[in-house]
Amino acid sequence: MEEQREKDELYSKRVRAGKRTYFFDVKSTRANDYYLTITESKRRFNTDGSFVYEKHKVFLYKEDFDKFIEALREAVDHVKTDLMPDFDFSQFEKEDYENAAENEGGESELKWE
Numbered sequence: 127m128e129e130q131r132e133k134d135e136l137y138s139k140r141v142r143a144g145k146r147t148y149f150f151d152v153k154s155t156r157a158n159d160y161y162l163t164i165t166e167s168k169r170r171f172n173t174d175g176s177f178v179y180e181k182h183k184v185f186l187y188k189e190d191f192d193k194f195i196e197a198l199r200e201a202v203d204h205v206k207t208d209l210m211p212d213f214d215f216s217q218f219e220k221e222d223y224e225n226a227a228e229n230e231g232g233e234s235e236l237k238w239e
Contacts, residue, residue: 136160145169162186 137152149165164184171177186194206215 160188162191 134153134155135151136154137150139150141148141150145168147167149163149167151163151165152160153163154160162185164186166182168180169177170180206213
């Protein structure tokens with residue numbers, strides 16, 4: 127089973143974001159088609175002091191890539207330009223850069239152009 131899972135997963139990108147971690151994984155189907163899974167993982171503590179990871183997953187299929195990216199871009203732009211035009215979002219880029227340096231130089235932010 128583990129061998130099949132590794133075969134299906136072709137690319138993985140981890141994005142640490144404060145208390146959350148996001149995983150972007152490109153996977154293949156048996157028919158050699160491709161899709162993306164986006165997973166949000168949060169560490170939660172139980173009442174006994176132990177912890178568990180709470181995960182939420184979205185499956186994104188190739189026919190929806192462009193629509194998804196465009197909708198995400200529009201939503202982010204709306205927040206940045208219409209709802210919070212005076213907010214300095216670059217402060218998060220600085221924090222991400224510092225966190226990445228502490229975590230072996232891994233990237234910590236998602237950008238598109």
